[in-house]
Amino acid sequence: MATETADVQQQQQQQQQQQQQQATADCARMRVHDAMRQALFPRHAETDRLGREPLCCGGWKYSNFFTITSNYNHLKDKTQYKRCQTFAYDLRRENGNSTPIIVSIFDTNDPFIEYMTRDKQSIDSLLGIDPHPDVDFLIGATSRSEILRIQTRFRRRLNHFPEPVQQYWKKHLVYLKSPIDSKHSATNLHTSKFYNRVSSAKNVKLNDRRLSLCFPASNLDLFFPIQASSAAPVQAILQQWSHFLRKLTFMSEDGSTITVPRLDGHFQFCNVVAWTNHSPVPPTMRYPQFGAFARVVTNPCASEMPDLNGVWAFVTPQLNPTCSFEDMARNVVNFGNATAVIIMAAPNEPLIQIGQNAFEQQNGIWNGDDHQGFCSMITYNSSILSRLSSHNVNLTFESIQTPGVSFLINGDGKLSEAGAFINPSLNIIGYAAQGLAYTRSFNEKTRRSSLVTPVFEAVVGQRGKATIYPPASTLLKEFNVLHLDVELSCQGNFDLDCDKWDHILTVEMTCTSSDNHLQEVNASPYEIGRWITPYRRRGGRWLTPATHILPFLDNASYCNFSLAGTDNGSPWVFWLRLRLSTNNTIPTRPHRTVNLFNTTVISTFDKTYNDRPALNCPPPTTSTVTVTLQAIISGHGSMEFIPSQHTFTVNGYEYNVSFIEPLDKDGCGNKVIEGVEPNGYGSFEYGRDGWCNGWHVPPVEFDVTRSVQKGQEISVQYHAMQYNAGHWTQPHSSSGYMR
Numbered sequence: 069m070a071t072e073t074a075d076v077q078q079q080q081q082q083q084q085q086q087q088q089q090q091a092t093a094d095c096a097r098m099r100v101h102d103a104m105r106q107a108l109f110p111r112h113a114e115t116d117r118l119g120r121e122p123l124c125c126g127g128w129k130y131s132n133f134f135t136i137t138s139n140y141n142h143l144k145d146k147t148q149y150k151r152c153q154t155f156a157y158d159l160r161r162e163n164g165n166s167t168p169i170i171v172s173i174f175d176t177n178d179p180f181i182e183y184m185t186r187d188k189q190s191i192d193s194l195l196g197i198d199p200h201p202d203v204d205f206l207i208g209a210t211s212r213s214e215i216l217r218i219q220t221r222f223r224r225r226l227n228h229f230p231e232p233v234q235q236y237w238k239k240h241l242v243y244l245k246s247p248i249d250s251k252h253s254a255t256n257l258h259t260s261k262f263y264n265r266v267s268s269a270k271n272v273k274l275n276d277r278r279l280s281l282c283f284p285a286s287n288l289d290l291f292f293p294i295q296a297s298s299a300a301p302v303q304a305i306l307q308q309w310s311h312f313l314r315k316l317t318f319m320s321e322d323g324s325t326i327t328v329p330r331l332d333g334h335f336q337f338c339n340v341v342a343w344t345n346h347s348p349v350p351p352t353m354r355y356p357q358f359g360a361f362a363r364v365v366t367n368p369c370a371s372e373m374p375d376l377n378g379v380w381a382f383v384t385p386q387l388n389p390t391c392s393f394e395d396m397a398r399n400v401v402n403f404g405n406a407t408a409v410i411i412m413a414a415p416n417e418p419l420i421q422i423g424q425n426a427f428e429q430q431n432g433i434w435n436g437d438d439h440q441g442f443c444s445m446i447t448y449n450s451s452i453l454s455r456l457s458s459h460n461v462n463l464t465f466e467s468i469q470t471p472g473v474s475f476l477i478n479g480d481g482k483l484s485e486a487g488a489f490i491n492p493s494l495n496i497i498g499y500a501a502q503g504l505a506y507t508r509s510f511n512e513k514t515r516r517s518s519l520v521t522p523v524f525e526a527v528v529g530q531r532g533k534a535t536i537y538p539p540a541s542t543l544l545k546e547f548n549v550l551h552l553d554v555e556l557s558c559q560g561n562f563d564l565d566c567d568k569w570d571h572i573l574t575v576e577m578t579c580t581s582s583d584n585h586l587q588e589v590n591a592s593p594y595e596i597g598r599w600i601t602p603y604r605r606r607g608g609r610w611l612t613p614a615t616h617i618l619p620f621l622d623n624a625s626y627c628n629f630s631l632a633g634t635d636n637g638s639p640w641v642f643w644l645r646l647r648l649s650t651n652n653t654i655p656t657r658p659h660r661t662v663n664l665f666n667t668t669v670i671s672t673f674d675k676t677y678n679d680r681p682a683l684n685c686p687p688p689t690t691s692t693v694t695v696t697l698q699a700i701i702s703g704h705g706s707m708e709f710i711p712s713q714h715t716f717t718v719n720g721y722e723y724n725v726s727f728i729e730p731l732d733k734d735g736c737g738n739k740v741i742e743g744v745e746p747n748g749y750g751s752f753e754y755g756r757d758g759w760c761n762g763w764h765v766p767p768v769e770f771d772v773t774r775s776v777q778k779g780q781e782i783s784v785q786y787h788a789m790q791y792n793a794g795h796w797t798q799p800h801s802s803s804g805y806m807r
Contacts, residue, residue: 166479166480166481167202167203167204167479168201168202168203168204168476168477168478168479168501168504168505168507168508169203169204169205169206169476169477170203170204170205170206170474170475170476170477170486170497170500170501170504171206171208171474171475171476171477172205172206172207172208172473172474172497173208173209173210173244173306173471173473173474174207174208174209174210174214174218174473175209175210175470175471176209176210176214176217177210177329178311178313178329178470179314179329179330179331179419179447180313180314180331180332180489180492181473181492182419183331183418183419183420183421183492184492184493184494185218185221185494186221186418187420187421187424187492187493188225189424189493190492190493190494190495191221191222191225191494192225192228193493193494193495193498194494194495194497194498195222195225195226195229195233195237196229196233197495197498197499197501197502199502199741200233200236200240201501201502201504201505201741202240202505202508203240203501203504203505204240204241204242205240205241205242205497205501206242206243206244207219207241207242207243207244208243208244208247209244209247210247211247212247214247215243215244215245215247218243219243222237222241305475305483306471306472306473306474306475307471307472308472309472309475309485309486309562309563310469310470310471310472311469311470311471311472311473311489312342312343312351312352312467312468312469312470313329313467313468313469313470314329314330314331314332314341314342314351314444314465314466314467315327315328315329315330315465315466315467315468316328316329316330316410316444316446316463316464316465316466317354317359317463317464317465317466318362318452318455318456318461318462318463319359319461319462319463319464320455320459320460320461321459321460322459326449326451326452326455327466328446328447328449328452329446329447330410330444330445330446330465331419331420331421331444331445331446331492332421332442332443332444333397333421333422333423333442333443333444333445334421334422334423334424334425334426334491335490335491335751336423336426336427336428336432336434336751337394337397337422337423337424337426337431337432337433337434337443338397338401338409338422338423338432338433338434338441338442338443339434339437339438339440339441339442340442340490341355341442341465341467342467342490343488343490343564343604343749344488344490344568344749344750345568345569345603345604345749345750346436346438346750347438348438348439351467352467352469354464354465354466355464355465356464358462359462359463359464360379360380360407360408360462360463360464361378361379361380361460361461361462361463362379362380362381362382362410362456362461362462362463363376363379363380363381363382363406364381364382364384364456364457365381365382365383365384365400365404366384368381368383368386368391368395368396368399368400368409368411369386369389369390369391369395369396369399370399372403373399373400373403373404374404375404375405376400376404376405376406377404377405377406378405378407379406379407380406380407380408380409380410380442380463381400381401381404381406381408381409381410382410382412382456382463383396383400383409383410383411383412384412384453385412385413385414385415385448385453386414387414393411393420393422393445394422394423394431396409396411397409397411397422397423397433397443398431398432398433401433401441401443402433407439407440407441407442408441408442408443408444408463409433409442409443409444410443410444410445410446410463411443411444411445411446412445412446412447412448412449412452412453413445413446413447413448414448415448416448417448419445419446419447420445421445421491421492422443422444422445423443424491425733427733427754428709428751428754442465444465472485472486472489473486473489474486474496474497474500476500476503476504478504478507478508479504479507479508479511480511484607485562485563485606486500486747487499487500487563487605487746487747487748487749488563488603488604488747488748488749488750489747490749490750495737496746496747499737499740499746499747499753500746500747502740502741502746503740503745503746503747505741506740506741506742506743507609510609510610510611510743513611514553514611514647516649517649517650518647518648518649519539519543519547519647519648519649520553520645520646520647520648521536521538521539521645521646521648522644522645523536523575523629523644523645523646524575524629524631524642524643524644525643526641526642526643527631527641527642527643528559528639528640528641528642529633529639529640530632530633530634530639531630531631531632531633532630532631532642533628533629533630533631534628534629535626535627535628535629536626536627536629536646537625537626538579538621538622538624538626538627541622541623544618544621544622544648545622545657546650547618547648547649547650548615548618548650548651548654548656548657549615549648549649549650549651549654550614550615550617550618550621550646550647550648550649551611551612551613551614551615551646551647551649552575552596552597552610552611552612552614552644552645552646552647552764553609553610553611553643553644553645553646553647554597554599554608554609554610554612554642554643554644554645554764555608555609555642555643556573556599556601556602556607556608556609556640556641556642556643556762557606557607557608557640557641558606558639558640558641559639559641560606562606563604563605563606563749564604564749565606566601566602566604566605566606566640567601567604567639567640568603568604568749568750569601569603570600570601570602570603570750570761570762571600571601571633571634571640572598572599572600572601572633572634572702572704572807573598573599573600573601573631573632573633573640573642574595574597574598574599574631574632574633575595575596575597575598575629575630575631575632575644576594576595576596576629576630576632577594577596577617577620577627577628577629577630578594578627578628579620579621579624579626579627579628580624580625580626580627594620594663595700596614596617597612597614597700597764597765598700598702598759598764598765598807599612599763599764599765600702600759600760600761600762600763600764600765601640601761601762602745602748602752602761602762603748603749603750603752603761603762604748604749604750605745605746605747605748605749605762607745607762608743608745608762608763609743610743610763610764611647612764612766612767613766613767613769614646614767615658616658616661616696616698617661618657618658618661619658619659619660619661620661621646622659629644631644656693656694659689659691659692660689660692662685662686664683664685664697664784664786665680665683665699665786670805670806670807671805671806671807672801672802672804672805673703673705673707673712673788673790673799673801673804673805673806674799674800674801674802675798675799675800677788677799677806678787678788678798678799680786680787682717682783682784682785683783683784683785684781684782684783684784685781685782685783685784686781686782687776687777687778687779687780687781687782688776688778688779688782689778690778690779692778693773694771694773695771695772695773695775695776695782696769696770696771696772696773697716697718697723697769697770697772697784698767698768698769698770699714699716699767699768699769700765700767700768701714701725701727701758701765701768701806701807702756702757702758702759702765702806702807703727703756703757703758703759703804703805703806704757704804704805704806704807705801705803705804705805706801706803706804707757707790707801707804707805707806708730708756708757708804709730709754709755709756709757710730710757710790710791710801710804711726711727711728711729711730711731711757711790711791712726712727712757712758712788712789712790712791712806713725713726713727713788713789713790713791713796714726714727714768714786714787714788715786715787715788715789716770716772716784716785716786717783717784717785717786717787718772718775718776718782718783718784719775719776719782719783720775721772721774721775723770723772725768727757727758728755728791729755729756729757729758730754730755730756730757730791731755731791732754732755733753733754733755734753734754734755735753735754735755735756735760736752736753736754736755736756736760736761736763737752737753739760739763742763743763743764744760744761744762744763745761745762745763746762748761748762788806790804
């Protein structure tokens with residue numbers, strides 16, 4: 069009987085424990101989902117900051133998802149807190165801001181990731197990024213051996229860089245001691261400073277600040293409202309922003325298949341099936357749906373090719389090739405008319421990316437047709453060779469969804485995606501780091517004292533109108549600087565919810581006090597700013613200079629604003645605020661602005677473009693100190709990748725600007741630090757004619773004071789040229805236009 073009583077008591081205790089655990093789990097589910105929601109969807113959160121006090125649920129101590137905290141003294145029960153599994157990383161804090169972090173976990177079983185972390189050019193593109201941003205890089209892998217291998221490769225390449233670069237990476241590069249994958253938790257996950265032995269790594273406290281991820285040892289799936297996961301926390305975050313392992317399937321007539329990983333060629337040298345704006349299908353789908361016939365090519369370096377029209381060419385291993393892989397691809401596709409080319413590496417030879425240094429579509433195999441010009445490499449496989457020698461085989465591109473490669477944590481502790489991983493280069497991570505540094509700098513600027521007037525608040529779609537009533541003139545004249553504070557996003561919660569193409573957004577303004585002297589035919593309201601949407605990226609915020617519109621606001625009873633955007637299938641969300649501030653280093657303030665040329669009308673950049681008369685402007689007043697000329701110019705259509713030169717002649721003096729960035733493969737990538745949204749789902753990094761995807765169109769400004777005299781009219785003539793084979797020529801691009 070005593071035994072039975074003990075059993076009953078034990079059962080009651082177990083039931084009470086189960087009830088308490090369930091209550092704890094329920095509480096954790098609500099609390100953690102809220103924290104994760106605010107981390108992933110700050111737009112819909114009540115607050116943008118995650119640095120709140122730890123939550124208490126049924127005796128457990130939690131910190132919110134990524135919580136910045138100075139110490140743990142406020143935790144009443146540190147023993148309970150230590151029961152949490154914790155991913156901790158120390159943070160430097162300057163002026164109240166935490167150092168932004170990029171977390172990257174590399175799974176080198178994927179040829180894309182393996183090449184990205186092996187190729188010297190890829191590694192150098194990260195180590196040599198200029199300028200180096202104040203961002204920390206946390207690098208891990210799915211196995212301990214890979215962590216050590218990556219660390220060794222980075223050290224070797226870093227020896228080729230000057231001492232200041234080595235010191236930067238010694239300060240900013242951190243390796244994770246333990247592997248991160250679905251088989252490993254984050255228990256005792258420490259960091260190792262660069263040059264430290266990974267096996268003896270310790271957490272290094274910097275100003276007693278650390279970034280913590282704390283969660284219960286069970287019920288890990290409670291943390292992820294989008295996709296439940298039993299993986300480690302870092303891995304589970306990456307599962308929300310997934311990557312795709314690209315594969316190639318060989319199917320015989322009898323239905324048997326062999327599937328192997330593939331490494332695609334450089335996007336633009338050839339086309340790829342991935343998340344790009346030219347992929348024929350999303351990578352979640354097979355392509356072609358029913359396969360493409362494979363034709364074996366044994367001599368891809370031959371001067372003559374068989375007729376391969378409509379087939380996918382399979383190039384057998386070349387032990388002593390007489391031409392490059394790029395030449396093989398050109399011969400097979402450009403001369404043999406194959407739709408795609410698959411090259412098998414020789415035995416024991418690693419994969420390389422075909423056309424790694426391609427720029428746009430120059431000397432490549434892709435002609436712009438989304439269903440043509442594919443190229444890939446696969447490792448040596450004798451079974452595939454045997455199958456091809458005895459069977460008719462169809463080829464199909466397939467992709468398997470895997471956890472993503474990187475995620476970002478900005479200085480406020482908010483999580484975000486790193487962008488598209490189209491080509492296997494670590495410059496993706498470098499661009500993301502510069503984007504974080506830009507965001508940090510932007511936030512610091514907007515925290516300064518200013519007067520902000522909202523114009524458009526979360527306007528969705530192609531059109532928007534608003535009317536504002538400017539502050540009193542006496543108040544306005546206390547400010548001598550004005551910026552258009554523009555924020556851009558899209559509907560949904562992920563990058564892939566955004567439209568895949570770039571679109572133009574313009575804002576025009578007319579005020580009751582406008583002194584409009586624009587004399588061109590078909591004049592439209594005054595354009596004050598222009599912005600280009602990114603390729604499928606959610607973010608974007610810029611301060612566009614617009615001090616020249618201050619005279620329009622002075623003494624105006626009201627001003628009308630209109631937003632216009634080019635057609636797109638996934639509407640963008642647009643914010644505009646007028647941000648007034650004072651700069652004591654600028655001794656002047658504009659008192660009059662005169663409109664000149666009609667920038668809102670799209671003009672074909674052909675031989676008639678320069679057929680426009682000179683304009684005569686009113687003479688400057690006696691109180692005028694300086695005269696400036698400002699223009700907003702961007703080339704589109706066939707002029708997107710052709711340089712242009714624009715000359716303004718003011719009373720006989722010439723002032724010109726040349727947009728030569730289209731000649732630079734990294735022309736827009738180099739401007740990420742200035743606000744270009746990095747890692748768009750297309751070739752965002754290529755230079756363009758006066759603009760970039762995911763950026764404002766920077767106004768061009770000239771000081772023309774020397775060209776004018778008080779009391780005399782000002783004559784202004786405008787003409788433009790286009791670049792052709794090293795020379796400036798008259799416009800002749802019938803399919804290009806300028807605005």
